[in-house]
Each structure stands twice: as structure tokens, then as C-alpha cells.
Amino acid sequence: MLSSSPAGTRRALLTTSAILSPGFAVLLSSGLLAVTTVPAAAQNAVSMPTIVVEGAKPKPNRQAQRSAAPRRAVVAPEPAPISEGPVVPADTTTISAATATSRSLSTSDSASLIADIPGGAAWGAGGVSSLPAINGVGADRVQVAINSMLISPACPNEMNPPLSFVNPTMIANMRAYLGVAPVSVGGDYIGAKVDVTTAPPLFAKGPGWLTTGQVSGFFRSNGNGYGVDAIATVANADTSVTYTGGWAKASDYKAGDGTRIKSTLYEIQNHALSISKQTFGNLFTVQVGGQFIPYQGYVNQYMDMVYNQSAFINGRYEGVFDWGQFEASAFYHQVQHTMGFIAPDKTGSMPMDTKASDIGYKLKASFAVSGHDLLRVGNEFYHNQLDDWWDPVTKTAGMMGPNTFVNINNGHRSRLGTFVEWERHWDREWTTLVGLRNDVVWSDTGDVQGYNAMAMYGTDAALFNARDHAKTDVNFDGSALLRYEPGLTSQFELGLARKTRSPNLYERYAWSSAAMAMKMIGWFGDGNGYLGNLDLVPEKAHTASFTAAWHDPAQKFWEVRVTPYYSYVQDYIDVDRCAVRGGSSACTAANLTKTNNFVFLQFANHDAYLYGVNLDGKLQVWDGPVYGRGVLRGQLGYVRGERTDGVNLYHVMPINAKLALDHTLGNWNNSIELQLVGAKDDVSQVHNELTTPAYALVNLRTGYQWDAVRLDLGVDNLFNTNYYLPLGGADLVDYKVVSMMGSSTAYGYNVAGPGRSLNARLTVKF
Ligand SMILES: [Cu+2]
Numbered sequence: 001m002l003s004s005s006p007a008g009t010r011r012a013l014l015t016t017s018a019i020l021s022p023g024f025a026v027l028l029s030s031g032l033l034a035v036t037t038v039p040a041a042a043q044n045a046v047s048m049p050t051i052v053v054e055g056a057k058p059k060p061n062r063q064a065q066r067s068a069a070p071r072r073a074v075v076a077p078e079p080a081p082i083s084e085g086p087v088v089p090a091d092t093t094t095i096s097a098a099t100a101t102s103r104s105l106s107t108s109d110s111a112s113l114i115a116d117i118p119g120g121a122a123w124g125a126g127g128v129s130s131l132p133a134i135n136g137v138g139a140d141r142v143q144v145a146i147n148s149m150l151i152s153p154a155c156p157n158e159m160n161p162p163l164s165f166v167n168p169t170m171i172a173n174m175r176a177y178l179g180v181a182p183v184s185v186g187g188d189y190i191g192a193k194v195d196v197t198t199a200p201p202l203f204a205k206g207p208g209w210l211t212t213g214q215v216s217g218f219f220r221s222n223g224n225g226y227g228v229d230a231i232a233t234v235a236n237a238d239t240s241v242t243y244t245g246g247w248a249k250a251s252d253y254k255a256g257d258g259t260r261i262k263s264t265l266y267e268i269q270n271h272a273l274s275i276s277k278q279t280f281g282n283l284f285t286v287q288v289g290g291q292f293i294p295y296q297g298y299v300n301q302y303m304d305m306v307y308n309q310s311a312f313i314n315g316r317y318e319g320v321f322d323w324g325q326f327e328a329s330a331f332y333h334q335v336q337h338t339m340g341f342i343a344p345d346k347t348g349s350m351p352m353d354t355k356a357s358d359i360g361y362k363l364k365a366s367f368a369v370s371g372h373d374l375l376r377v378g379n380e381f382y383h384n385q386l387d388d389w390w391d392p393v394t395k396t397a398g399m400m401g402p403n404t405f406v407n408i409n410n411g412h413r414s415r416l417g418t419f420v421e422w423e424r425h426w427d428r429e430w431t432t433l434v435g436l437r438n439d440v441v442w443s444d445t446g447d448v449q450g451y452n453a454m455a456m457y458g459t460d461a462a463l464f465n466a467r468d469h470a471k472t473d474v475n476f477d478g479s480a481l482l483r484y485e486p487g488l489t490s491q492f493e494l495g496l497a498r499k500t501r502s503p504n505l506y507e508r509y510a511w512s513s514a515a516m517a518m519k520m521i522g523w524f525g526d527g528n529g530y531l532g533n534l535d536l537v538p539e540k541a542h543t544a545s546f547t548a549a550w551h552d553p554a555q556k557f558w559e560v561r562v563t564p565y566y567s568y569v570q571d572y573i574d575v576d577r578c579a580v581r582g583g584s585s586a587c588t589a590a591n592l593t594k595t596n597n598f599v600f601l602q603f604a605n606h607d608a609y610l611y612g613v614n615l616d617g618k619l620q621v622w623d624g625p626v627y628g629r630g631v632l633r634g635q636l637g638y639v640r641g642e643r644t645d646g647v648n649l650y651h652v653m654p655i656n657a658k659l660a661l662d663h664t665l666g667n668w669n670n671s672i673e674l675q676l677v678g679a680k681d682d683v684s685q686v687h688n689e690l691t692t693p694a695y696a697l698v699n700l701r702t703g704y705q706w707d708a709v710r711l712d713l714g715v716d717n718l719f720n721t722n723y724y725l726p727l728g729g730a731d732l733v734d735y736k737v738v739s740m741m742g743s744s745t746a747y748g749y750n751v752a753g754p755g756r757s758l759n760a761r762l763t764v765k766f
Helices: 006-019 062-066 097-103 110-116 455-465 505-509 515-519
Strands: 024-029 032-037 051-054 093-096 120-123 131-134 142-146 171-177 192-198 210-220 225-235 239-250 266-279 282-296 304-321 324-340 352-368 373-390 405-425 430-444 471-484 490-501 529-531 539-551 558-577 600-624 628-643 656-665 668-677 695-705 709-716 736-739 742-745 757-765
Touching: 093 097, 097 110, 097 171, 110 120, 110 131, 110 171, 131 142, 131 192, 405 505, 430 505, 515 529
Parallel strands: 024 051, 142 192, 529 600
Antiparallel strands: 024 032, 093 171, 120 131, 171 192, 210 225, 210 757, 225 239, 239 266, 266 282, 282 304, 304 324, 324 352, 352 373, 373 405, 405 430, 430 471, 471 490, 490 539, 539 558, 558 600, 600 628, 628 656, 656 668, 668 695, 695 709, 709 757, 736 742
């Protein structure tokens, strides 16, 4: 259906230079082109043009319609080229820049924003480094891309997860694809894929220069947190330069009962500078940036982060042609990370260093095969390299000397992914999407050594070095979606998928069964020690999910969406108590049966299943000139995860809900939010995971916008409730017991959540 005549091609390309500007959603239906302009406020939510190929009847785009924007329809004689963008599955949730900014009043931790999506939660870690979890699985099972860039954790505790490389205010768009996402979204994850966009380019609409920006400063009373965030753009019609970044600092927070929660302080800065150039139908972007964290305390780890520095370069290209759309990106990222002890809460000396790099590319082409069919093919390569070593604590032979402990020696993991995907719009009611994907993962590492060659380290090192470390996994994924939209008020979607994740470098190659070394490994925040397993195989999730959504025809007054799902994970990478080893002080017979203390675990494959339901909705309760607009908003998530042998999965979020009333009157907006979390009773027996009681929190916020100035005020945990974080892990710092070593960490204490905080943010736009 696309014109192949030179004149037609030129016209199409001229049209596409406009389409490429952010904020344009394009509707293409047989012979009719409608360009939908999304207002500035909604632009951040649409970084790429969204294309919907329709059958006979043109139908408004859901996202564009949600913006409730004045729309401008342009009828063109030629059909426009097809853009990228798979049908967005109905269970997908997008967090907009406005939401991210609003949440940044309370937090500097980007991963905690995941809790705003149904089924989302965050594993507690450092104050700006929590790990995202969705539908009962977290950490590496949720793949995060920042502007297509993948970042593997460069730390045995995953202290520097991908979302710690952006501050919440840098987020222009955060989209979470759940377990049945199209294969074009990515490979090598089983839970969810989170795509984050920062600083999408902004171009001047006509001749001349456009300068825009904002600077804001914030303060949070609990933990005395403060910081600044900035974004600034200078652009003309074809070139755009944007800086975005922020700095934040906080001391330890206090729980509801007034106790200072030790080792929860942090300081962080993230910066990114992008340069974009658009020509007819082409958009080029190069972004450079970096991070610096001088310190970040970890209440649920034995060590703290005492240095983390990263730098990256990321280039992207998006082009629209008469045959479709092409997208390419390539990046390089490197991290240097050091762990130590932040006094006075933790003391001692034990340097641990990690150096890692990530390099990769991604290519994706979308073809409009007919007026009903889109074909997408893609290829990506991702390589991660990691060195992890612990310098000797003593220069003489002893427990921790005289040699360097080599934890991971030139570990590397490469992945080549290829996919093909077919999207068909049968008519205005039925849409299907099917895709197949292959990922080949190669991992390997060099030989290792302990602090010395004595039995405590020497036996394990010799055992590990004697084995071949090279592993190749050939993984096949598939995804199928069937969507039925009987009218303007409902949508039903069935999704089936198989997704595979290969073990990470620590799961495979952490080698020492010495108690101290094992306690340094693990991103679970439970105080347990971990040992890798060379015999691990990839985990394969088979997921079925059904989404039903209803809304009023204009999608303005009410909407409700419900998604039940079931996932069977073959070879889920969980843990066993480590098998008894002669000479190991950790893997003993007593360790096998302990129920009330920290334990030593080895990664192991087990079949498991998860099921649950997510629910969310909105309802406008009033709208008028006197009292403004009031909207009730709610979400609920329930998930249960268990191994087939009856062991519960670790860190599964208990039933939880949010209910909020948002009010807008002119430039004034207010919100009251009730957060309800059920008791966590289904805990992992093998981890000796702790239960947590139920709790309820109330949060308030208000904001007023003058011309160039905006003031936001909020109260988190209004009633100063004392509660425990269900996914916060174990508090390893605040409770001690007398032991042979003088004092050691006491087992059995959860991490208390923050008590009341008064928050303020002042923003100035220019
Ligand atoms: Cu670390």
C-alpha cells in the first residue's frame, strides 16, 4: 500500500520529519492519515511515535486519546510510512515524567517508582539502589534498559542496579512490559522488561532557537535529605542539546518509633548530556554521561558502597523510510565499584573492588507488509565483562592474606539475540501478534585464588580451577497475543509467552565456600551466604495472562483493568542449603537444618510456579468550575510463588493496594493516598526468610504552579506508623548478639520503613 513512486516517496519522507518529532502519534488506516498532536504535558509519555495500523474504520489511538488533547487531523493523499512500535500489550503500564517528578518529592530511588504499577514492588537495598520486582520476581529477572542501554550489576550484592544510574526526575518515560511482552521488547529476562527514556529530544517548531529548562531543589525532613535536579535544552529546528542530571544526599532515616535506622545514608549524582540531530525522516542522538556515588549505606548487607563511578556513551538512530522504520543503537558503559564499611555503624577494613564494562548494539526494522500487517525483525548483541577482587587485609599469611582474593577473574557474558515478529490487524476488532526469538549466551571466567592457599580457600579454588568454566546457552523464546476490541469501551487480550534467562556471572561463578566469602555474595538482603553453581541451566518461564479492560468511550471518566496470570518456571534459579563440604565452616550438617538463623546457600535449579492478579482503575467523581476535578485512582496486586516441592519463593510481595484521590483546581493540585500492605506469611523456608505484619500508610501532597515557579509540599507516612518493609530483607546493623568474635549480627529482625517525612520541592522553569 505504500507508494513506490519517487514523488510519493519524497512526500512520505517530508511527512515523516514531522512524525519523528516527539509527541506525534500517527494513525494509519487504509488510505487515511491522521496526525495526532499530543500536548506538551503528554509528550514525555510518548518518546517514539506510536503507530496503529487499522482495518476498515479509523479509530483513535488510546494513548493520544488519554491525553484529552485538542487534536488536529491532517488528511494526506499518500499513506505514511510505518513506524516502529509493537502493539503495546494491554497489561503494560507506563509511568510518565509527571508521575516520576511527583514521586521524586518522596524519593531519590528510581526503582521505587515500580511500586506505582500494579504488580510492582522494590527489593530494599541502599537508599538509591533498590531492585525492581514485578509479579513476584525481581532483580535480574526484571531487565531494565536506560535509553536501550543494558547495564549488568558490577557488585556481588548488585549494589549498582541499572535504575540507580538515573535520578527520578531524569525519567521522561518508564514503561513496564510484563511476562507476555512481545519478543521485540527484549530477551534474557523472565519477569518483566522496563524501558526507561531520559531526555527525549525537543526541537524548535520554526526558525530560531528554543531554550527551555528547569531547576529544582528539594528537602525531606526524615533523614534530612536534600538535593537539586536540572534539565535544560537548547534547540533549533534540527539540532537539540539537552542536559539532565541531579544530585541528592541524605542521612539515616528514622522509623515510625523514632529509631534511627543505621546504614541508610547516601549521596548520589547522575548526569547526562544528549545531542540530537533530525533530518528528513532521520533522528540521530548521542548521549554521554556518568554517575558518582561517594557513599551509600546498606542496612541489609554486611558491607556498604564507598565508591561507585560510571561513564557511558550511547548513540541512537531512528529512520523512517518508504518501506517502514529502522532503529539502531550502540553503547558503552563502564563502572568502578568499591565496598567497605561506613563508620560508625559499620567498622573494619576489607576492601572489595569491582570493575565492569557493558557494550552492545541493537538493530530493529519494521516493515509494513500490507495495510494489515507489520513485520519486525531485529538483532542485538550485548557483552558484559567483570573483574571482582578483594585486596589482602593482612600482608602476612592469615585468615585474609597475604594474597588478593579473586572472586571473579575476567568474567564475561555475551549474548546475541535475534527475533522476528508479525503483527496483524485483521479488522477493527481483532489483532494478533506472534514472535519468535533466539538468544545465545556465552559465559566464561578465568581461574581464581583465595587470600591464601590454605585449605579454607585452596581446596575450593583448586576444585573450581580444575573445571571448565565456559558455558553456552541456546535459548528460544516465543510470544503470542490475541486482542479483541468489541467496541469503544472494552478490550480483551490473551497473551502466551515463553521467556528464558541465563544465569548471571555470580550465580554461576561465585566459588568459595568459606563462611566470610559466602556472606559477601548475594543481592537478597537476607544476611545469608551464597555459593555459585557451575551446573546451573537457564530458567524458562511459560506464562499465560489475560487482560480485560473497560472504559468510557472517551477514556476520560472511568477505566478499570484486570489481569490474572499464571507462570510455570522450569529450572527457576533458586537456592538449596549448600551440601556438606569437609573443611568448610559454612556448609556443615548443622546448616542443613537451621530454622532460626542465617544460613549458607548454593544456587540451584528448581521448577516453580507463580500466579496472581493485578487490578487498576480510575473514576472521575466530580468535575466543575468551583470544586475543580476529583479523580479516584486505585490499584491492587496479589501474587503467590512456590516451588513444585512446596518451598515458597523468596521476596514475594504480599497482597497490596493503593487508593488515592487526586484533585485539580486551576493551578492547584492535591492528592491523598492510602497504601495498604498485607502480612507476608508465605516466606521461603530455605532462606529462613522473616514474616512481616500488615500495615497501612497515608500520604498527602499538594502543589501550586505559578508562571515559572512551582511549589510542591507533601507528608509521607502522615501518622508516623511504625512498620516493616516486606521486601526490605534483614536488618543486619541495628541488632547485635554477643559472640566469640565479641559481637555479631543478630538474626530475626526486619528492616523498619521510614517514619513521617515532610517534603518540599521548589521548581523554577525558564
Ligand atoms: Cu558492592
